[in-house]
Amino acid sequence: MPISDIVLTIAALLVVIACSQPLARRSGLPFTVVLAMIGVLLALAAKWLLYTTITDQFNEVASLVIDIPVSSATFLDIMLPILLFQGAVTIDVRRLAKDTAPVILLAVLGVVVALVIIGGAVSFVSSAPLVVCLLFGAIVATTDPSAVIALFRDLGAPARLTRLVEGESLLNDATAIAAFSAFLALTISGGKFDLLNVSSTLSVSLAGGIAVGLIAGRVTVQILAWLRSFRAAQVTITVALPYLIYTLANNYIHISGVVAVVTAGLVLSAFARSRFQSETFRFFQDTLDQLSWWAGSLVFILAALLVPGLLADVQVSDLWITLVAVFAALVARAVILFGVFPILSATRLTQSISTPTKTVIIWGGLRGAVTLALALAVTENPLVDPETKRFIAIQATGFALFTLLIQGTTLTALMRWLGLDQLSPIERAFRSQVLSQSLSTVKSSLRNFAGRYQLDDELVETAMSPYSERLSKVAKDRTFEETISxxxxxxxxxxxxxxxxxxxxxxxxxxxxxxxxxxxxxxxxxxxxxxxxxxxxxxxxxxxxxxxxxxxxxxxxxxxxxxxxxxxxxxxxxxxxxxxxxxxxxxxxxxxxxxxxxxxxxxxxxxxxxxxxxxxxxxxxxxxxxxxxxxxxYPRFARTLDHALLERFAYREEVEQIDNLREAGIISEDLARSLIGEAESIHAVVKPRSQVDFRATTSELLVSFPVFSELSQSELDEITKSLRTRVFADDAFIFRKGDKADGLYFIASGAVEIRIGERVVRLGHGDFFGEMALLAETRRSADIRSISYSHLLLLEANTFHKLVKAHPHWRSRLDEVAKERRAMNEAEKLAKEQELAKLVAIVTKPDNF
Known part of the structure; x- marks a missing residue:
């Protein structure tokens, strides 16, 4: 088929997909279910037009639909990586971490239980070998949550329900595809089922995918930080990443490419946002959302086009096998949700899940494109015998159609019946408060708008009447005050x-x-x-x-x-x-x-x-x-950081002003681009990195104190030898009021807080304290504690008194400092006493009674 015909067909299908959205909304069906129906109808219509004897006018158009070269690689190598990556990047990893246990159970243990129960049940009602039945179990163990999640969001389902299904989908496909590869190899080789060999293969594949994903994700995060100012480059890197990881992991390292892509996406979800500028991150999210929407929609409609061909040889007996498989799949999910989850909840390993939520998760396990893609991979493999190909093609297709057409179309009614589309009591009560504020704002804005443009008062009242009526109803609703404490x-x-x-x-x-x-x-x-x-x-x-x-x-x-x-x-x-x-x-x-x-x-x-x-x-x-x-x-470092903050704010304000002028049409796009480029060039200048101004040497520190300014170098050296190092952590007390005076402290680095009653004084680098108790030969008069990591130098009491005797002029200088501090304390004490006296006089004045 020529490339031009393929491009034409894909473009036409995209138009059909776009026009299907209103149909899905009006019908109330999940969008992907509608796409599957349309795809099947298109395929049936194309086959009828191609083989009918009524007319040959549409044969060329019909052949474009029937002969489009869709293979398993189309789904697994082109569509799947971007779908998985987008799901992993957009999920809230930190919220998902709270549900790690249930997600792993649903995705890993759930897949294992499903393929065992489904494979075992099918082997009882069919003539297929056990390995082929287990292969079929692995194929249909892949749930496709896109339809369910879209429905959950439309109906306002609880966030945790959506999160559980999203989390399951990220790991479910990885586990199922890894199991599929192992059982397909056994089917081709004709070997016997070896549980140990299959388990080891799965473990290596999953562990290798996690390791590669972690490494690739962290490297990408660093690259994104390096490319922070280049929007196109950042988005290009992130779009290319899932295909790069998936292909390398699958084809060259021979581990799970699905797990690698999902792991890398989760790493980016946790750490990448701060590496983007805010506008770039929104653009990145929008780009991924659009790409995944195209890929997801094409996956469903292309897979649906294959359905008539895959079901060409279907027989009545095949329907019985499909129904047994569907029932076994529901039982398998119920075993996990109703059998294992209560045990985990009782042991506090996970939060409990309500029965309605479990019911929806069971019934919402829809199968779709991945299931059909894996079935297609079996039918395309020349080493698989024809009977196995037929069995897998019919059963996988029938299973997927049942989940889409029966479970998918009844899921909305089930959720409504279980009340999962309702707001919680608190949210319902809070709704009235939000409505009250928003409706009042709308009325005020509408009146201002009408006044500004001198619109007719009668029309204004008519336009406002619906809001006034709603506001009066909300005003009578007292649920907010009554329901929410x-x-x-x-x-x-x-x-x-x-x-x-x-x-x-x-x-x-x-x-x-x-x-x-x-x-x-x-x-x-x-x-x-x-x-x-x-x-x-x-x-x-x-x-x-x-x-x-x-x-x-x-x-x-x-x-x-x-x-x-x-x-x-x-x-x-x-x-x-x-x-x-x-x-x-x-x-x-x-x-x-x-x-x-x-x-x-x-x-x-x-x-x-x-x-x-x-x-x-x-x-x-x-x-x-x-x-x-x-x-x-660190006074100098503090000033540097404050200055950098002011620079960043000024730069953002400048860019915002330019954008406002451009949007208002005052300046052209070219001028705006030039002005922003100039601002960026100034802002992007690499400045020398500032570091904290760490402590000076002891001799330099002593010289900076006025009390040591008149001492000779030999005297300073003598004092330096006498100093002892003391290190205090944040909030550690250096001494308390009433303690014995152990010496004079100098702050080499750090800061301390002196508390005398309610008065607080803070001292920092280059200050000293503790001299008053030494000079007066009394106990400590205040509590002093470190308020950061503090490196202090202690001149012990014995050495202090020796130096005072040896250097009387130094003693006189310390006396001056102590006198100044004592006078300051007395002044503050007197001011507080006078203020208290005034307050007492006012309170006891007879006129006040």
């Missing part, structure tokens, strides 16, 4: 804040230039906040929000290397990243405050909004405290 509203608000924080994190004004590892770390923290808010409310949310601020075990190792071995660079890099994380964290929390006031408050009510505001204030205070310590510790 304050605790539930608070949980809704916390989840909304976390989701908004995730969205803000991808705003290039804030996140551009932030290392990808920090964005990934932040995303994990936000997901943990969502889960913790749902499970433990505000306490869980705050606990998860504070977790990124705590130092890891790696930090303690780096601190030990710094203090004991003098290795500074790893610790400096760690603290620099921590500083950047806190800066972006601070911006996010401040932006969340605006979001709370402008969006959430009207939806949740005053009391929940007040509590949410207090939670955000607690987060901000925590962040500010850590930041204050780091700013004191």
């Amino acid at each position: 304050d605790k539930e509203r608070l949980t809704l608000g916390l989840v909304a804040l976390a989701n908004q924080e995730k969205s803000l994190l991808f705003d290039p004004r804030w996140s551009a230039g932030v290392p990808h590892i920090l964005i990934d770390q932040y995303l994990l923290a936000v997901d943990a906040m969502i889960d913790a808010a749902r499970e433990d409310g505000r306490l869980g949310y705050l606990r998860a929000a504070r977790k990124p601020h705590k130092h890891s075990s790696a930090f303690r190792i780096l601190g030990w290397c710094h203090a004991r071995m003098g290795i500074n660079r790893p610790l400096a890099q760690y603290l620099g990243r921590r500083f950047q994380l806190l800066l972006i964290n601070r911006i996010m929390v401040l932006e969340l405050g605006v979001f709370l006031d402008t969006k959430l408050k009207a939806l949740l009510g005053d009391r929940p909004a007040e509590i949410l505001g207090e939670i955000l204030r607690q987060r901000q205070e925590e962040i500010e405290r850590h930041l204050a310590g780091l700013r004191l510790q």
Whole structure:
């Protein structure tokens, strides 16, 4: 068949596919089921036109449909990789991780159980050998979830139900195809079934696919980061990736290409988004969605065109075998869902799944293109005997048609009957609150619009009347106040804040230039906040929000290397990243405050909004405290990061202004491109990477203190020899009020917090403390603790008193410093006493009673 004819036929089929969407919506059937029906009808019509004696006018058109060169490679090598990759990239990996056990059970154990039960049942009612029956079981164990997922989304099915079916589909095909390859080899060789050999082959294939996918995914993530400014290059890399991995794995490494593609897609889903600019990521998603829609639609309609040919030799007895196979498949899925899942739920290895959800998963196991593609691979293989070809072709095709035409067409009714198309009670109650706000906004906007363009008042009232009626009905609905408690509203608000924080994190004004590892770390923290808010409310949310601020075990190792071995660079890099994380964290929390006031408050009510505001204030205070310590510790590095943030914001504002002028038609596309290119060239200038300004040497540090400025070098050397190193972690107390004065402390690096009553003073790099108790020979008068990783130098009490006696002028200088600090403390104490006295006078004034 000429290439031009193939192109013509594919183009015509794409037009048919596009026109089928409205038909699917009106009929209420899954789109892929409609495509399968249309494909079968097209094939039957083409055969009738080609062989009828009525007319020969349409023979050429009919031959284009019948003779189109569709093989198993068309489905498995061209269509399947992009479909699998798109499904893996778009799934929420972090949410899917919560359902790892059920997904693996459905996809791996479920396939094994299915092929065993189906193969065993078919072997009892047919004359085919057991190996051929198991081969058939592997072929029909591949579920095609595209129709089901589209239906779930249209009906508003629970997100977890959709996630389970999506997760199953990603690994299901991999397991089934690997099993298919093993049983096809046994069928061709005529060997006996060896469970150990089949199991080892499957294990190697799956494990190899996972390894290759992980490596390819991580390498691609690094390439995407390198190509961050080149949209076309990034999208090209990601579209080429599934075909590159699939072909290498299948044809050259001889492992599961399906598993490799799925694993690579999951890696990109987890880590790639922060490597794209926000506009590029949306373009990338849209591109993958469109490609997968074309591929998925063509797969169904092309596979359907093959159905009449595959069923050419069907007999009545074949129908009985197909029905037995379908029943066995339903039983196999029921065994997993109703037999194994309850055990896992009881042992807390997975969340429980409701009976309606299990029922829909069982009935929703539709088979489609992959099943027909594997059957086609058997019929195309010259080493397979004709009887086996006929058996596989008829049974696989009949099985797929039953699931599509019977299960697919009744799935909507089943879901509605089970109530899975309904909102949860909380969402139904929350709906009235959302409607109230949105309808009020629509009415206000409509009135402003009419006033601006001086439209007739009567027409305005007519247009507003439907909204007024709906608004009055919503106003009478008290389910929000009655159904949703304050605790539930608070949980809704916390989840909304976390989701908004995730969205803000991808705003290039804030996140551009932030290392990808920090964005990934932040995303994990936000997901943990969502889960913790749902499970433990505000306490869980705050606990998860504070977790990124705590130092890891790696930090303690780096601190030990710094203090004991003098290795500074790893610790400096760690603290620099921590500083950047806190800066972006601070911006996010401040932006969340605006979001709370402008969006959430009207939806949740005053009391929940007040509590949410207090939670955000607690987060901000925590962040500010850590930041204050780091700013004191690394002042130059802090200024560098602040300057970089301002530069990024200015750059994004400049680009946005140019885009606005272009969209308004004020400037041309060419001028806009030139201006953006100029802004990018300035922004893209590689600046020298700044690092934390780590501690100075001891002698340099002492010279910087005014109290040591008059000492000679020999005296400084003497003091340097007397100093002892002390290292304190974040939040560690250096000493407490009432402790015995052990010496004078100098801050080589880090920051400390001095708390005297309610008064808090923070000191950083180059400051000293602890002299007052030594000079007055009293106990400590305040609590002092480290507020970051602090490297201190201790001049012990005995050595201090020796130096004071030996250097009276040094003693006098320390006395001056101590006097200044004591006077400051007394002044603040007096001010507080006067303020308290005024308050007492106002309260006790007779006029107040």
